[in-house]
Amino acid sequence: MSYQVPSKFPTTVIGSYPKLPEASELIKRRDRGEISEEEFHRLIRGPIAEVVKDYLEAGIDIVSDGEQSREDMVVYFAQRVQGYEEGEWVRIYDNMYFRKPIIKGPLIRTSPLAIEDWLYTSSISGGRPVKFIITGPYTMMEWSFNVYYKDRSELIMALAKVIREEVLDAVRAGAKYIQVDEPALSTRPWREEAELAGEALRYVFSGIEAKRVVHICYGRLERILPYILDYPVDQFALEFKNSNFRLLPYLKEYGYNKELGYGVVDVHSMQVETVKEVKEAIEKLMKLDVLPPEKVYINPDCGLKPLPREVAKAKLVNMVKAASEARSEW
Numbered sequence: 001m002s003y004q005v006p007s008k009f010p011t012t013v014i015g016s017y018p019k020l021p022e023a024s025e026l027i028k029r030r031d032r033g034e035i036s037e038e039e040f041h042r043l044i045r046g047p048i049a050e051v052v053k054d055y056l057e058a059g060i061d062i063v064s065d066g067e068q069s070r071e072d073m074v075v076y077f078a079q080r081v082q083g084y085e086e087g088e089w090v091r092i093y094d095n096m097y098f099r100k101p102i103i104k105g106p107l108i109r110t111s112p113l114a115i116e117d118w119l120y121t122s123s124i125s126g127g128r129p130v131k132f133i134i135t136g137p138y139t140m141m142e143w144s145f146n147v148y149y150k151d152r153s154e155l156i157m158a159l160a161k162v163i164r165e166e167v168l169d170a171v172r173a174g175a176k177y178i179q180v181d182e183p184a185l186s187t188r189p190w191r192e193e194a195e196l197a198g199e200a201l202r203y204v205f206s207g208i209e210a211k212r213v214v215h216i217c218y219g220r221l222e223r224i225l226p227y228i229l230d231y232p233v234d235q236f237a238l239e240f241k242n243s244n245f246r247l248l249p250y251l252k253e254y255g256y257n258k259e260l261g262y263g264v265v266d267v268h269s270m271q272v273e274t275v276k277e278v279k280e281a282i283e284k285l286m287k288l289d290v291l292p293p294e295k296v297y298i299n300p301d302c303g304l305k306p307l308p309r310e311v312a313k314a315k316l317v318n319m320v321k322a323a324s325e326a327r328s329e330w
């Protein structure tokens with residue numbers, strides 16, 4: 001069964017969805033060694049199916065597995081890549097903490113990392129494309145402690161090698177949308193950092209025959225933007241709503257011409273954006289006359305994990321309705 005993604009304003013998600021209680025319990029059981037990795041991925045199918053059900057009911061065109069397997073976007077991969085060890089708790093923001101992993105040896109991918117969940121999601125998505133989403137080499141580097149590699153350049157390329165191996169296997173399995181998450185990039189918005197990340201992403205994406213997406217959110221996006229436009233990617237998925245669309249005029253200033261994943265839903269607000277609000281956000285972009293609607297994807301600013309499930313779903317429902325109405329107007 002195939003699904004026709006709309007040519008204008010297709011809707012998608014960035015990746016994470018509110019963690020279902022069953023998923024949280026399974027992660028704890030896996031971490032305690034009570035269930036094997038194989039059993040963990042088999043049991044996590046229940047929560048993934050619930051997430052996909054919400055996406056389909058909301059009408060999302062390009063879905064994800066909701067990252068129900070992932071305690072954290074860095075820790076999940078660090079736990080499964082040889083060379084990493086568990087670290088201590090580190091504060092991210094507010095009352096959000098994670099165990100910052102430590103790189104103590106050569107990084108080696110000994111088995112697939114996230115492909116099994118992607119395959120299962122694809123089997124229940126009603127023909128809708130499923131993004132294959134992986135944390136990028138720059139963010140993995142920045143959010144890890146390194147006591148093995150001699151410098152950041154060597155480290156980021158070691159991470160890029162691991163990530164490229166996973167991406168290649170995902171494309172061989174049929175993934176048509178590959179999204180690499182690089183939220184750390186906007187926190188150090190300097191040319192040399194963008195060049196370091198760009199070198200790694202060129203390696204990751206070299207020869208990849210799929211839609212290549214990089215997600216960046218928060219931080220000083222307007223400062224990093226001019227340094228990333230030559231990246232070998234098809235689309236940047238960027239946050240706009242939370243910063244009150246501060247980035248919009250810079251798209252015109254810097255001649256932005258790639259596809260845009262346009263963040264119109266604030267994942268840090270409990271308020272559900274109305275259909276009218278989302279349509280007004282789309283109108284703001286279209287009136288800039290920078291991109292045609294065929295190059296604009298409508299999505300939340302970031303993953304929906306911080307929200308209650310009912311709020312996350314309500315936001316997606318209104319986002320889809322707004323995109324649908326906008327297609328007849330632009």
